[in-house]
Amino acid sequence: MRGLPDVRRVLLGWGLSTAGALVTHVAMLVYTFQTGGAALVAVYGVASVLPAAVTTPVVTGLGVRLGLDRLLRVTTGARAVLVAASALAVLAGLGPVLVIVPTCLAASLSGSYRPVQAVMTPWLVRTPAELSTANVRATMVENAAALVGPAGGGLLLILWGPGAGLVAGAALVAGAAVALRLLRLPPEAVRSTAGRGGGPRDMLAGAAELNGVIPHGGAIVMTALQVFTRGVLLVLVVVLSLDVLGLDDGAVGWLTAMIGLGGLTGGVIASSVLRVTRLARSFCGGILLWGLPLVVLGLWPTPATAYAAFFVIGIGNAMEDGGLYTLIPRVVGQRHAAGALSALELIIFGASALGSFAAPSLARAAGTGRTLLFLGLVLLAVAGLYAVRCHRVDRAMPAPGPELELLRGLPQFTPLPLVSVEQLLAVAERRRYVAGAEVIVEGEPADVFHLIESGTANVTVHGVPRPPLGVGDGFGEIALLRDLPRTATVTAGSDLATLALGRVDFLSAVTGNRVSAVAADEIATQRLSGDPDRGWDVREARDADGAGDQS
Numbered sequence: 001m002r003g004l005p006d007v008r009r010v011l012l013g014w015g016l017s018t019a020g021a022l023v024t025h026v027a028m029l030v031y032t033f034q035t036g037g038a039a040l041v042a043v044y045g046v047a048s049v050l051p052a053a054v055t056t057p058v059v060t061g062l063g064v065r066l067g068l069d070r071l072l073r074v075t076t077g078a079r080a081v082l083v084a085a086s087a088l089a090v091l092a093g094l095g096p097v098l099v100i101v102p103t104c105l106a107a108s109l110s111g112s113y114r115p116v117q118a119v120m121t122p123w124l125v126r127t128p129a130e131l132s133t134a135n136v137r138a139t140m141v142e143n144a145a146a147l148v149g150p151a152g153g154g155l156l157l158i159l160w161g162p163g164a165g166l167v168a169g170a171a172l173v174a175g176a177a178v179a180l181r182l183l184r185l186p187p188e189a190v191r192s193t194a195g196r197g198g199g200p201r202d203m204l205a206g207a208a209e210l211n212g213v214i215p216h217g218g219a220i221v222m223t224a225l226q227v228f229t230r231g232v233l234l235v236l237v238v239v240l241s242l243d244v245l246g247l248d249d250g251a252v253g254w255l256t257a258m259i260g261l262g263g264l265t266g267g268v269i270a271s272s273v274l275r276v277t278r279l280a281r282s283f284c285g286g287i288l289l290w291g292l293p294l295v296v297l298g299l300w301p302t303p304a305t306a307y308a309a310f311f312v313i314g315i316g317n318a319m320e321d322g323g324l325y326t327l328i329p330r331v332v333g334q335r336h337a338a339g340a341l342s343a344l345e346l347i348i349f350g351a352s353a354l355g356s357f358a359a360p361s362l363a364r365a366a367g368t369g370r371t372l373l374f375l376g377l378v379l380l381a382v383a384g385l386y387a388v389r390c391h392r393v394d395r396a397m398p399a400p401g402p403e404l405e406l407l408r409g410l411p412q413f414t415p416l417p418l419v420s421v422e423q424l425l426a427v428a429e430r431r432r433y434v435a436g437a438e439v440i441v442e443g444e445p446a447d448v449f450h451l452i453e454s455g456t457a458n459v460t461v462h463g464v465p466r467p468p469l470g471v472g473d474g475f476g477e478i479a480l481l482r483d484l485p486r487t488a489t490v491t492a493g494s495d496l497a498t499l500a501l502g503r504v505d506f507l508s509a510v511t512g513n514r515v516s517a518v519a520a521d522e523i524a525t526q527r528l529s530g531d532p533d534r535g536w537d538v539r540e541a542r543d544a545d546g547a548g549d550q551s
Helices: 005-066 068-091 096-110 113-124 128-159 162-179 187-193 200-211 218-244 250-273 276-299 303-332 334-366 368-396 402-408 418-427 477-482 503-511 514-528 538-545
Strands: 429-433 438-440 448-454 457-461 464-469 489-492 496-502
Touching: 005 068, 005 096, 005 113, 005 128, 005 162, 005 218, 005 250, 005 334, 068 096, 068 113, 068 162, 113 128, 113 303, 113 334, 128 162, 128 250, 128 303, 200 218, 200 303, 200 334, 218 250, 218 276, 218 303, 218 334, 218 368, 250 303, 276 303, 276 368, 303 334, 334 368, 402 418, 402 448, 402 496, 418 496, 418 503, 438 448, 477 503, 496 503
Parallel strands: none
Antiparallel strands: 429 496, 438 489, 448 496, 457 464, 457 489
């Protein structure tokens, strides 16, 4: 994304690591099926997700305390080494334990990437639109990886077998570690997240918050059922492809790649419909698009319907992920976001493991087609049950107000992350003044910065009038930055409304960000140097700096 290099690094790392994980996954599905049949596939499915249910909250908690950016670099590098060890075991003809264990350990470390990414992203963007775009791009990158990874994995399986797929998987994950080498969180993010979230107590608090994101546990119930279905599909895609449809080994990769192709299409759709006030409905719609194709596939299991069904599932996956991973931090707040997302990953891995474990029994008891039909109907029913609640959540979600853009229009606030700006708005006090009322008085102590929301203000310096201020202008910052008495008198030229930021909140935000601190200092220096009269010319300063601050 233009102007957001750290977002690009996170997205590139996410795409490469996801592609590597999927290439590895496809290779392991075929390897385990060839080695021990559907039973060993199920063992691998459970072993690849169950440990992550334990390690994800622990690893995320360490990252919150030691540095989220460092966590991504270390865990991604460790995953590359572990997958490479599995590749060597296959190529050397070693037993399945030595092949499966390293890949499962790598999978257990991969679970922390998505929640950490969701916690970090609000600190790396500057506006709600950039936040939504970043989360949609993350889903599109994931689905592009889901297209290229399995397709490439299927080709490697046909040409050289599972060992080559594991080598490619290790190389892709290593590339992700390289992409993350320069990733750095802004200092204010490090201070804000240090010691918060991620531990068992914080994860429990986050789980309680997660339960209320959609009333009556909607986010938990719909996610658990969808992921359970995905766990079943993880095992049955092999049976469906090789036994039911009679396709070759490479078709496992091609079918899985259709989810990625559908995800790219779904990302385009999500880019146009995903807004702050549509997040819950996007999530619910994604669940519907998971259920419907499974019903069709269960009724008509043919190669054509299988490819079409997996494509539509990919669309639903993009809608669901983009909505949910944007919705949770905005509803629970940044303090509980890490805990809530860790709890979500715990649910994801647990439900996926349960689905993988249950798949062979379900297929034996009801058959592959009936199993898919039943799961699809359950997803449709649950999505319908929570549809009204999701609509109510979206209606209650406040849209970004004009004050956000007003605050970001001042140069000292423009560089701040979205989280910092929203925190400022949360603590800002709205003040109103009748025409003629004094807002600040020259020579008095300074304790507040003002941003004009409506109306006009008149300025005098040593009794000499200066150009008036209007909507979007700020005043009072220089006395705070330089610890001076007020150097001008500002009165309401008409009925005036301002957003007032206290000394501590203003200075913490501005001086905590290097670029903001430089911008604020440049404004202060210009106003206080040279000809005093020209230094206090608000309109001239606005032309020069893009803002009309006055102190």
